[in-house]
Amino acid sequence: KNRELAALNAELTAFNEFAVNDYGQALKKLYTSLEQVVRQDAQHFSDTGKANMRKAQASIQKLKLLTEDIVTFYRLPHIDTQRSAVDLNDIIADAISGELSEKLNDAKLTIESAELPVVEGYPMLLSLMYFHLIENAIRFSPANEKVAVSYEKHIGSRQHFPHVENEAFHKITIMHKGAGFDAANASEIFKLSFRNTESARFRSTGIGLPVSKKIMDLHKGYISATVGQDDSTRYDCYFPIL
Structure with missing residues (x-):
């Protein structure tokens, strides 16, 4: 069994290298040739x-x-190998600087964040996850609205999570106006195979949510998404309190 897993990992590594180098370069050359x-x-x-x-x-x-x-998705477990205490206030601040700051300004949006906890995790992966979640919020929010980041302690149960009973979590919520997906697809949007028709209107591959799910899995946590009756969208990230 271990040999089979090692062989599969070797094949996946070879595919990643092919996708990054040969395939990626071929696409770049094709695009450049058409431009000429x-x-x-x-x-x-x-x-x-x-x-x-x-x-x-x-x-x-x-x-x-x-x-x-897709290459990034499969490399996630190897991107950040050092767990440490991570201040989520710093993660959110970093996420909304640079490129996202410009997008917030262009969309005429503001972001409001509560005081967030320190969690045990992988800093680079958490930065990547919150970049994707906030970018999603910006993409689907109407102008002159706000994106809210809130925090509360939450006691999980099997009603909401598998294999959980009376376990304490840090619950971080990102909420924005505007429905980013059809509510009927709430259980599907974190799958790599799912294609959100709403994403087709934007310059997006639609892979940000599967990446976020993978990152929460690596943190032994959970992520969910819901659309409210007022067409607001919320993403809830649950980090186990260690």
Whole structure:
């Protein structure tokens, strides 16, 4: 059994290297070649031909992003190997700096965060998870609204989690206005195979939530998502209190 697992891991590693190097480079070269055709021979194309060429480039770019995200997904257990005490206040502050800060401003959104706890975990992975969750909130929120980050202690039960009875959790909630997915798909959106039709309207591969689920699994925790009757969306992350 161990030999079979070792062989599967070796195959997965080989696939990752292929996806990052050969496949990724091929997509990049294809995109660049199309760009040269568009620039040099645009005068010979009809408007329809130009539009189709741009659509092809957009599809190649999305395929490249999806490949990179899938590789990241399978590399998650190896990205951050050192567990430590992680202040989630710092994680949220880091997540909304840089690129997300610009997106918040562009979307005319504000973010309000409660005082969050310190948890035992992997800093880089938690930063990646909250980047994805807050980016999702920005993507689906209407303008001039706020994204709220709240905290409470929660006692879990088998009604909500498998294999849990009277276990204490840190519950971190990200809530925003706007439905990011159909409520009927709440149990499916964390699966790698799920494709959210709402994500198709954005430059997104839709893999952020499966990545977040994988990260919570690595922390022995849980994540859930719900859409309220007022079309608000909330993501609840449960970290076991050690």
